[in-house]
Amino acid sequence: MPQRFIGLMSGTSMDAVDAALVQINAQGQVKLEACYSLAIPQNLRSRLLKISHTDNWIADELAALDVAFSEHCTQAVKALLVKARLTPESITAIASHGQTVRHKPNFKTPYTCQIGDPARLAVSTGIDVIYDFRRKDIAAGGQGAPLVPAFHKQVFAHQKQSIAVINLGGIANVTWLGPEGQVLGFDTGPANTLLDQWVQQHYPNESFDRDAQFARAGEVQTPLLEQLLQHPFFSKTAPKSTGREEFNLDWLKPLLEKKQLSFEDVQRTLVEVTAITVKDALKTLPQQPDAIYFCGGGTNNPLLMERFAELLTPAKCNTTENLGVDPQWVEAMAFAWLGWCYEHKKPGNQPEVTGASHPVVLGSKVLHQ
Known part of the structure; x- marks a missing residue:
C-alpha cells in the first residue's frame, strides 16, 4: 500500500519553504501528488541570514529562529493539505530538512546545523516528523552532503x-x-x-x-x-x-x-x-x-x-x-523519499558521494502525540 510523505526543503538561498506531497510505494517509486511553496518573509529571512554569517551566536536568537522557522513550515504544510484536500491522518510523516544555518564538515569538530523545531512542527500539524538528515552521515565520517x-x-x-x-x-x-x-x-x-x-x-x-x-x-x-x-x-x-x-x-x-x-x-x-x-x-x-x-x-x-x-x-x-520530474520539486521530493527510507530503515546516504565510512539510516523521528 503506497504511503504519503511531505518533503520540506529550504535551501541556501533561504527564499522559500518548498513542500512536496509524495506518494511512495513499497519499491520506493515516487509520484508527486501536490506541491506548495511558501515565501519566507523578509524579516525572518534577514534574521536567518544574519545568524548564518555571524561567528557569535546568541542562544536566545537561535532558539527563537528555531521556533519561527518551524511555524513557517507549519503554514506550508497546512496550505499543502488544503490544496490537496487531505487530512493529517492521511500522511505517514513529514520529512523536514530544516534551514541550514551552518555547515562545516571539515571543521576540527565536523558539524552541520539545521533549525526548525521538529517537535513543534509535529504538534502543530498533527503529523509525525522525520528530521535531522545530515548529522548521522557526518558522524560516520561523511560530509553530510550532498544527499x-x-x-x-x-x-x-x-x-x-x-x-x-x-x-x-x-x-x-x-x-x-x-x-x-x-x-x-x-x-x-x-x-x-x-x-x-x-x-x-x-x-x-x-x-x-x-x-x-x-x-x-x-x-x-x-x-x-x-x-x-x-x-x-x-x-x-x-x-x-x-x-x-x-x-x-x-x-x-x-x-x-x-x-x-x-x-x-x-x-x-x-x-x-x-x-x-x-x-x-x-x-x-x-x-x-x-x-x-x-x-x-x-x-x-x-x-x-x-x-x-x-x-x-x-x-x-x-x-x-x-x-518526468518537475525540476523545481526534485529536492523537496528527495527529502520525502529520505523520510520513506527512514521509516523503512533503509540507508539514505551514498558513502561514495559523502565520504562516509558506511551506509547509514538518516534522520530521527518525533511523534505528533
Whole structure:
C-alpha cells in the first residue's frame, strides 16, 4: 500500500519553504501528488541570514529562529493539505530538512546545523516528523552532503546510459549515474547564492535576477573571473560540500576593491563562475555523460542555461522535466523519499558521494502525540 510523505526543503538561498506531497510505494517509486511553496518573509529571512554569517551566536536568537522557522513550515504544510484536500491522518510523516544555518564538515569538530523545531512542527500539524538528515552521515565520517544523489539514483538511473543530474540551488551539485549502477556526486560551487546576494545588496526589494536581466546587461570581466576561480574549493577533490560559509559577499567584496566594475558586469561574471565550475566538475567524472539533466531554481535563469548549452556540447542538456520530474520539486521530493527510507530503515546516504565510512539510516523521528 503506497504511503504519503511531505518533503520540506529550504535551501541556501533561504527564499522559500518548498513542500512536496509524495506518494511512495513499497519499491520506493515516487509520484508527486501536490506541491506548495511558501515565501519566507523578509524579516525572518534577514534574521536567518544574519545568524548564518555571524561567528557569535546568541542562544536566545537561535532558539527563537528555531521556533519561527518551524511555524513557517507549519503554514506550508497546512496550505499543502488544503490544496490537496487531505487530512493529517492521511500522511505517514513529514520529512523536514530544516534551514541550514551552518555547515562545516571539515571543521576540527565536523558539524552541520539545521533549525526548525521538529517537535513543534509535529504538534502543530498533527503529523509525525522525520528530521535531522545530515548529522548521522557526518558522524560516520561523511560530509553530510550532498544527499540528493541517492534519490537521483532511485528515480533517474538509466541502465544503458551514463547521465549527470545537476542541481542548481543556492549551491550547485552534480550526480553522475553510470550505466552499471555507479553513482558519484559532490558540490561544484555556487549556483544561485552569490547571484541572489549580489542582487539583494543593490536592490533590496528584489530576491533574484529575474530573467537574468541584470546579467545580460553586463559583460564577463576576465580578471575578476580568474580571481574567483582561484577559490581553493574548486580544486578540491571529491567528496566535498560547501555553502554560504565559503561563498558569500564577504569573500567577494575584497576581490572587487580597486576595480571599477558595474553592478551588471559583476552579475554577469558570477553567472560565468557557475557555468565554468560545473563544466570543469564534469571533466573529473569517470565517464563523460551521454546526457545532462538540470533541476533546481537555477533552471529559471535563461542566461545560465544558455551558457551550459554552449559549454557542455555535444552532450544534450535538458531539465529533469524530460525524465518526468518537475525540476523545481526534485529536492523537496528527495527529502520525502529520505523520510520513506527512514521509516523503512533503509540507508539514505551514498558513502561514495559523502565520504562516509558506511551506509547509514538518516534522520530521527518525533511523534505528533
